[in-house]
Amino acid sequence: MGTLYLILENGMVFEGSGFGAENDVTGEIVFTTGMNGYLETLTDLSYYGQIVLQTFPLIGNYGIISEDFESMSVGPLAYIVKTPCQAPSNFRSEGKLDTFLKERNITGLYGIDTRALTKIIRQQGVMNGRITKTSPDRVSLDDICSYKIRNAVRAVSCTERKFFKSGGGRCTVALLDFGMKENIKRELLKRGCDVWVLPWNTPYEDITLLAPDGIVLSNGPGDPAENKEIIQNLKHLLKSGIPIFGICLGHQLLALAHGFETYKLRYGHRGANQPVKDMNTGRVYITSQNHGYAVKSESIDEDVAEEWFVNVNDGTCEGIWYKKAPAFSVQFHPEACHGPHDTMYLFDLFVDRMEGKACPVIQA
Numbered sequence: 001m002g003t004l005y006l007i008l009e010n011g012m013v014f015e016g017s018g019f020g021a022e023n024d025v026t027g028e029i030v031f032t033t034g035m036n037g038y039l040e041t042l043t044d045l046s047y048y049g050q051i052v053l054q055t056f057p058l059i060g061n062y063g064i065i066s067e068d069f070e071s072m073s074v075g076p077l078a079y080i081v082k083t084p085c086q087a088p089s090n091f092r093s094e095g096k097l098d099t100f101l102k103e104r105n106i107t108g109l110y111g112i113d114t115r116a117l118t119k120i121i122r123q124q125g126v127m128n129g130r131i132t133k134t135s136p137d138r139v140s141l142d143d144i145c146s147y148k149i150r151n152a153v154r155a156v157s158c159t160e161r162k163f164f165k166s167g168g169g170r171c172t173v174a175l176l177d178f179g180m181k182e183n184i185k186r187e188l189l190k191r192g193c194d195v196w197v198l199p200w201n202t203p204y205e206d207i208t209l210l211a212p213d214g215i216v217l218s219n220g221p222g223d224p225a226e227n228k229e230i231i232q233n234l235k236h237l238l239k240s241g242i243p244i245f246g247i248c249l250g251h252q253l254l255a256l257a258h259g260f261e262t263y264k265l266r267y268g269h270r271g272a273n274q275p276v277k278d279m280n281t282g283r284v285y286i287t288s289q290n291h292g293y294a295v296k297s298e299s300i301d302e303d304v305a306e307e308w309f310v311n312v313n314d315g316t317c318e319g320i321w322y323k324k325a326p327a328f329s330v331q332f333h334p335e336a337c338h339g340p341h342d343t344m345y346l347f348d349l350f351v352d353r354m355e356g357k358a359c360p361v362i363q364a
Contacts, residue, residue: 004109005136006080006117009128009145013136014117019084020101020108024132026147027051027077030292031118033271037288037338038097039068042106045156045179046248046290047075048221049149051129055118060085063093064100070181070337073156075221078107078131082114107131125266126292152222153178153230153249157200168192171354174212176200178220178230178249183337187347188216193354201229204236213354214243217250219333224252224262224293231256238325243353245346246329248291254329255320261299265316268292269331272339275312276319276332284312287332288339294331295320326353 006014008029031053032041038059041052059081084097101108109131121127128147130139156179164185170192175185178200188195196210200220207215215237234257237244246254252262269289277284295317300307309319309330319330328350334343 002133005132005134006109006112007130007132007136007139007141007144008120009141010124011141012120014112016109016111018108018133019098019110020079021105022133023105023107024130024134025051025078025107026128026130026144028126028147028149029053029080029117029121029129030126030268030270031055031121032290033273034338035272036062037272039065040070040181040338042074042076042079042100043069043071044181044290045071045073045075046181046219046221048152048156048179050076050221051078051080051131052076053080053114053117053121054082055114057082057114058085059083060097061088062090063088064095064097065090065092066094067092068337070183074104074106075156075179076106078109080109080112080114080117080131082110082112084108084110121267126268149222150226153200153220153227156221158197159199161199161202162197164189164195164197166190166192166194169194171213171351172196172211173214173216173354174198174207174210175216176202176207176218176250178218178253180218180220181333181335181337183335184216184218184247187335187344191347191351193351201233204233204240207237208240208242212242214245214350216350217244217246217253217329219248219250219290221249223264224249224256227253238327241326243350244325244327244329245350246327247335248331248333251320251329251331252293252295254327255295255300258304258322259301260305261296262293263296264293265291269311269316272336274332276309277312278309279307285342286340287318287334287343288336289332291331
């Protein structure tokens, strides 16, 4: 493929080369700092509507490994790297990154100064951009600026319920799919929980008819406040008394269902090295994250909930423990398939709650 241009909404232009598919693409540009886990990144549906920039320079060196996918679809609209590896070396490899992107019609861009682009996003915030073969002087910046991610959860959620049996029969979990990562389901199954994976718009009456021991709200893309139907549904589910565990978007939606507020971060948290502090123990955990919105800490009603985890880098809310409902949520990814496993214990804590065991995380 020949020359490709990345045109930012502020008028800046980067010139590079293409790999993968040959499509013009407009989307919101975000960066992720992971040194590995590019397969999990590419198959993470939370990146719906976005163009993903990898800050680590060499991507694709261990090839394509379908066993590591977080979904069977590609989340990002396009992919930007400094250097794509053309000769992967790993005993599990099934092919090359370039071929993978071609087969899924995903545009790739390489050879630009990814460090400079990352610094621009850090300083000015996430912004829209277009990857194109068209000369920049013939591209309308108004068209790029007007791009907006809409109906994201509806676009990525499953459309039919599915049941997965663990063989353990320990508990039954209703997992609401807002764009879920497969490893959330895997971690529940690993702990002997049978799992119902349900579409985003499953009515609360249908969920409670399944008589689950617990409900998990998955990760997903887009502006959490846009999901008014889900938020209303959660308000009813909170009255059921069923334990609820929210992850990433699920964390934000649970907060909105309690009347708290969310807002868009300047450039988000994306990578496998985000430190969060447990406000009760003072312990710091390293976590995997992918989100562009956060719960506004000052909006949390202290009579209803307590801020549980806080991001060490910028002080943003990373977890909430609810006092008046058997619910808790975290902004980060405890299932972290690539990245640290520091907070995997949260799945055990959730199972304990479903089994009625005491969970002295916060002393009321």
